[in-house]
Amino acid sequence: MNSFEIRELIEFDLDKVMEIEDLCFVAPWKKEDILRELHNNQFATLLVATINSEVVGYVDYWITFDSATICQIAIHPNYQRKAIGSALLEEVIKDCYAKKVFNITLEVRESNLKGINFYSKHGFNQLVVKPNYYSNGENAIYMMRGVELNG
Ligand SMILES: CC(C)(COP(=O)(O)OP(=O)(O)OC[C@H]1O[C@@H](n2cnc3c(N)ncnc32)[C@H](O)[C@@H]1OP(=O)(O)O)[C@@H](O)C(=O)NCCC(=O)NCCS
Structure with missing residues (x-):
């Protein structure tokens, strides 16, 4: 496989991100949801792997x-299980470490x-x-880790 790169998400990426979203989730986000994250949520960071x-x-x-939350992470099904998701998550952990965040949570x-x-x-x-927790009545598992690297 060709190597991948990680960079910040820009509006130009949205069509491809929506395609991945639709392929990966039971209740995918809409374009407006991502646009709101990108432009109107001062707490959000969005990265893409290319x-x-x-x-x-x-x-x-x-x-x-001092806390972080993973809201969404998805890899196109054709590229799953190739460590790309891990690389994105490690990037998040590195950023959290640099910003002295204490822990990361998710559902x-x-x-x-x-x-x-x-x-x-x-x-x-x-x-x-x-x-x-979810609109179809499904339960969520709430997960957490500390931000120490290699933790
Ligand atoms: C979850 C997801 C982001 C993982 O990304 P990925 O690039 O495929 O994952 P990686 O290749 O980095 O895998 C890392 C580890 O995750 C686990 N994992 C990944 N895919 C798995 C699978 N199909 N079955 C079981 N474990 C799996 C394994 O422990 C794997 O390590 P290993 O390959 O050494 O066994 C990806 O499967 C995905 O997009 N899923 C749909 C969306 C989703 O469910 N997102 C998470 C909830 S928001």
């Missing part, structure tokens, strides 16, 4: 004072074993189940 300039994945995370669907495995591999612990 291969030969093509967007193959992205992450959206918030840093609010993931209880049925998303791939996602839970992914986060567990990166040191996130399952803290609690949030019942009926």
Whole structure:
């Protein structure tokens, strides 16, 4: 596989990001949701991973004072299991470390074993189940890790 690069998401990337979103999520975000994150949310950072300039994945995370939240991370199905998601998440962790963030939290669907495995591999612990968290009534697993590198 060609090597990938990571950079900040720009509005030009949106069509490709929406395609990935639709392929990856039960309840995908709309374009307006991402635009709001990009332009109107001072806490949000959005990064994309590209291969030969093509967007193959992205992450959206918030840093609010000493805590961070992963809101969305997705890799195009044709490029999954090639460590691109891990590279995006490591970039988030590095940024959090540089900004002296204390911990990173997230919610993931209880049925998303791939996602839970992914986060567990990166040191996130399952803290609690949030019942009926999603609009279809599905529970969320609330996960957290400290920000120490290699943690
Ligand atoms: C979760 C996701 C972002 C992982 O990205 P990725 O680039 O495919 O993951 P990586 O190649 O970096 O994998 C890292 C680890 O995650 C776990 N993992 C990834 N894909 C997996 C799968 N299909 N089954 C089980 N575990 C998996 C493994 O522990 C893997 O390590 P390994 O390959 O050494 O076994 C990607 O599968 C995805 O976009 N899924 C759909 C969207 C989603 O569920 N996002 C997370 C919730 S917001």
